[in-house]
Amino acid sequence: MLLGPSLALSAVLFVLGVAGVLIRRNAIVVFMSVELMLNAVNLTFVALAQVHGVSGQIMVFFVMTVAAAEAAVGLAIILAIFRHTQSVDLAQINLLKG
C-alpha cells in the first residue's frame, strides 16, 4: 500500500517545487517548478486512489490535461515576453511595478 510514504514523498516534492518557484529567476525554470508541484499532487491522488476508489486516478487525467494546456499557453506567453525584453529573467519583467 505504502500510503504514508507516498504522501510524505508528495509533500517533499511539493515543497521542492515551491522552493523552486520562490528562489529561481529564470521564468522557464519557475514554470518547470510549477509542473513539479502538479506532479506531487498527482502522486497524492494516485496514493489515495488505492483506498478511496479509482476516481482519484480520473482526477490525475484532468490534472494532466490542465497541465498540458497551461504549459502550451504559458510557454507562448514566455515567448511573447522574450520578444519584448530579450530576456526571461523575472527580475527584469517589471513593467507593471508601481
Add this chain to the structure above:
Amino acid sequence: MASSVNAATVIFYVFAAWAVVSAVLCITRSNALTSALWLVSTMFALAAIFVILQAQFIAAIQVLVYAGAVMVLFLFVIMLLNLEVVPHNWRQRYGWVVGIGLAAVLGATLVSLKDYTPERLAREISTMPGTVDPRLVFPEGSALASATATQGAVGSVAQPLFQGYLVPFEITSVLLLAAVVGAVVLAKKKL
C-alpha cells in the same frame, strides 16, 4: 507474499530517493536545459512509483504525456530562446530567505497533517452529504486491487471516466481547444 511486499517497498524507496534527488537537481542547476532533463528524470521515477501504487495506466500516460509531450515543448522553447547561461541566475539574498522560509512553513504544515489517517479521511468522505458517490468510496484498502483484477488496469479507469465523469471529460476538449487557439494567438508574430 511477505517477500513481494518487501520487494515493492524497497523499490518504492529507491525510486522515491531518485525522484527527490532529481527534483533537487532540477531546481538548483543554473542551466535551464539541465533543469529540464532532471525534471524528466523526476517524472520517470514518479511513473515507476505509480506502477507500485497500482496505477499502471496512469504511469503509461505520465511517460507519454508528461515526460514525452510537455517536456518536449519545454525543451523546444529553451532551445528556441537560446539563452546564455548566467552563473548567478538566482534571486537576491532576501529572496532566498523568504523563499526557503515560506517553503519551510509549508513543509511544517504538511508534516503536521501526519495523523490525518486514511480511516479518518474515509469516514469524513463517507459522511459528507451528496458530494461523492458513496459507491466510489472504499473503506477497505484492497478495493482498487480487486477492481483492477476483474476489469484490468485500463478498464477500471475507463469505466468511471466514460460514465460518471463523461461531462467533465467532454468539457476538457473545449479547454484544450481554447489552449491551442490561445497559444497560437500569443506566440504568432503577426496574425
